[in-house]
Amino acid sequence: MIPLRPTSAILRFWLGCLLALLAGSLAQAKIQFDVFAGYGDAGGGVVRAGG
Amino acid sequence: MAIEVFNDGPTFDAVIEITAGQFGSQTQRIPVELPTNTRKRLVVPFFCASAGYLTMDARLKDSNGKVRDERLGTRLNIVQWKTPLMGALPASYGGMPTFPNDRQHRPEWQPTVARLESEFVPDNPIALEGLNTIYLNTAKALELKEPQINALLSWLHAGGHLVVAVDQPADLNAAGWLREVLPAEVAGGNSLRAGTALHHWLSEEEWAPLYGYAPPVPGYSPSHPLARPNSKVNKSKPVANAGNPFTELAAESEFGAADLPVLTLLPQEGKVTVKSGTVPMIVSGSRGRGLVTLLAFNPEREPFRSWKLRPWFWARLIDVPHALLGKADFNVYGGRSLDAVFGGMVETRQVRKLPVGFLLLLLVVYLVVIGPLDQWWLRKINRPMLTWITFPAYVALFSLLIYLIGYKLRAGQIEWNELHIVDVLPQGDGTRAVLRGRTFTGIYSPRNDAYKIATDLQYASFRAEFQGLWGNGNDNGKVSLLAKPVGFEAEVFVPVWTSQMNVADWQDTAESPLVAKLGSGGHTIRLENHSGHRIGRLWVVSAGGPISELGDLPMGAAKEFDLTGAGATSLEPFVAAHENEFQTVVTRREEIFGDSAKAHIDDWASASVAASFGSLLHLNNGDSREFVWPAGMDLTSLFQRNDTIVLAWIPDASLVAPFNKFTPKRQQNGTLLRLVIPSR
Incomplete structure (x- = not known):
């Protein structure tokens, strides 16, 4: 069995960290989607019939 | 409709899909690019065809059509067509204008104020048209971005009423665009006891603000429950001023005795509406078809803020009809869509009905x-x-x-008809103008097919024919609309042997197609035709007076016309003469079987002129058969303001590229230019 060289172990550690970080950020990636219909905000917007 | 999307995941191309109502109404799609870690805000105009209950569904889809997020059943509050609707950008939440709200037990008739967030103020002027009035505090004016400012100014010049309160005079140095439209110069301030003057104005004095987007004025029908006593009515039939809720308001001694900080207003082109002694308190002046009202005091600060009659002040300032402030019940009938009148023009003649x-x-x-x-x-x-x-x-x-x-x-051949009603809103010295167009389109199809309609105009939207307040309020999904950053692409499905009417709303900036200058005394008018086409027929409504038909104006020609000559008739009978025709056509269009005679309007020009004065259309038949139209369509309030109105008919031509992206076998089009010269 060939022992791992220290540089390779460090490389693998950091690579693993990077992958975990990426996976974590992808899992957290979300879309915020807000819709405001009509004029004004709180409690629903107002619109005019026929306008 | 305002949409905000924040994507902190991988970049993707999204499509936002908006559907109004649950009954398969028109779908609007907006493509948006969403790079990682970006927040996008967009505002799209939509037409509210419902008079009762309306919900909106919005879906965010990726390019594969997979729904990434959705907001379903967003409920909207609908106010009646004639109810005043005000947008407000107050400096503080507590400074929001309010209206007396214990009077009207039907929410759809309650005059309403909607608080606009500065980041969601539409940057599309068409999306602002549902508002009659906007209250703007200068502190908030500083937060508006350039596209929003342009949209607001465009809305103002097209007919909006802008009420401005100055928070700090220095705000106006930073908001030069606002200072330019104010009717008075703002100088230093002092304080005075102005409560009595304000109360006197509230309960006693005349004030009838007139502007293009004013709620329809049933002033010509004095018996109408929403008639305003100050509207210009037939003098022989004065409006009963009984039940005027403003006269019943008791003065508040505390406010009357309090010192009110006021700014010194130096009126320029504006008129002083309220003054305390010799100090102007409110100055107003017209800007294009719109109106700007400047307050000398800040209504968000004490003592005004605690004034018990503050809601009444706002109701008075925007001229809320008395009936909406009274407790008595009233009925307003009618609600047929004016679209149907234009439908009677652009609809094909190839289809006849079976008796x-x-x-x-x-x-x-x-x-x-x-x-x-x-x-x-x-x-x-x-x-x-x-x-x-x-x-x-x-x-x-x-x-x-x-x-x-x-x-x-x-059976017949593919047919495409376009009628353009184009409002010319001059900019600067008048050589360039904003063109606000409403294009009524009619398609006839000899087979079941979908037709492409598109435009590259700056701001544009497309909708199905509005069926009126009591119609089914939707188009059964026959129109599919793709909104683009500039213009739109639509697909309209037309069943075999039927015709369909749709409306495109658009706005663009171009060289002014018509330049008008009034002679001294207003007895003559000089008109220049830069439209690139021959103007076939010309009408001028001279300052609140009669309408004269003036003949034609060749391409590129300039001519001076006499406005005092023979041939002038009163505007009211001119418009009223078309009413029976309009009513018949609208009724015939609703019938599936029946008589084909009188189902169409052949004289597009004069019918379009008459339809431009919707408020004058119920002289013959009373209020029960009233028409409904979108803001800006009716010019009656400008006529009442004594503005001069030029209406120029360009036969068989259009100022914009054709909307149809298919080849019709038959085609007809025409353009009515509407230019208003504000009275001074």
Whole structure:
């Protein structure tokens, strides 16, 4: 069995960290989607019939 | 409709899909690019065709059509067509204008203020048109971005009423665009006891603000429940001023005695509406078709903020009809869509309707043939079993006959008609102008097919025909709209042998197609035709007076016209003369069977002129058959303001590229230019 060289172990550690970080950020990636219909905000917007 | 999307995941191309209502109404799609870690805000105009209950569904889809997020059933509050609707950008939440809200028990008739967040103020002027008035505090004016400022100014010049309160005079140095439209210069401040003057104005003085987007003025019908006492009415029939809720308001001694900080207003082109002694408190002046009202005091600060009559002040300032502030019940009838009148113009003449009498006769003949006649003659030839052959034969024969009748009455060639009503809103010295167009389109299809309609105009939207307040309020999903950053692409499905009417709303900036200058005294008008086409017919409504038809104006020509000459008639009878025709056409269009006669309007020019004064249309038939139209369509309030209105008809031509992206076999178009010269 060939022992791992220290540089390779460090490389693998950091690579693993990077992958975990990426996976974590992808899992957290979300879309915020807000819709405001009509004029004004709180409690629903107002619109005019026929306008 | 305002949408905000924040994507902190991988970049993708999204499509936002918006549907109004649950009944398969028009779908609008907006493509958006969403790079990682970006927040996008967009505002899209939509037309509210419902008078009762409306919800909106919005879906965020990726390019594969997969729904990434959705907001379903967003409920909207709908106010009636004539209810004043105000947008407000106050400096503080507590400074929001309010209206007396314990009076009106029907929420749709309650005058309403909507608080606009500065980041969601539409950057599309068409999306602002639902608002009659906007209250703007200068502190908030500083937060507006350039596209929003342009949209706001465009809305103002097209007919909006902008009410401005100054928070700090220095705000106006930073908001030069606002200072330029104010009717007065703002100088230093002092403080005075102005409560009594304000109360006096509230309860006693006349104030009738007139601007293009004013709620429709039923002032010509004094018995109308929403008639405003200050509107210009037929003098022989004055509006009953009984039940004026403002006269019942008791003065508040505390406010009357309090010192109110005021700014010194130096009126320029504006008129002083309220003054305390010699100090102007409110100054207003017209800007294009709109109106700017400047307050000398800050209504968000004490002592005004605690004034008990503050809601009444706002109601007075925007001229809320008395009936909406009274506790008595009233009824407003009507609600037919003015779209139908334009539909009567652009609709194909290739389709004729089957008279009901003929249809009933055909039915009776069919029943007689398949029943008694068949039995009688088969019995006569003694072959009753033959009915197995004769009966299907009759059915086939009558089916063929009905197809042939349908073919004879309805078959034709692809047809596309466009009628453009274009408001010319001059900019600067008048050589360039904003063109606000409403294009009424009619498609006739000889087969079941979808037709592409598109434009690259700056701001544009497309909608189905509005069926009126009591119609079904939707288009059954026949229009599919793709909104683009500039212009739109739409697909309209038209069933075989039918025609459909749709409306495109658009705005663009171009060289002014029509330049007008009033001569001294307003007795003459000089008109220059830069439209690139011949103006076939010309009308001028001179300052609140009669309408004169002035002949034509060749391409590139300039001519001076006399406005005092013969041929001028009063505007009211000119418009009223079209009313019966309009009512008949609208009724005929609603009928599936019946008479084809009088179902169309052939004189597009004068009918479009009459339809530009919707508020004058119910002189003959009373209020019960009133028409409904979107903001800006009606010019009556500008006529009442004594503005001069030029209406120029360009036959068989359009100022913009055709909307149809298919080749019709038959085509007709025309353009009515509407130019308003504000009174000084």
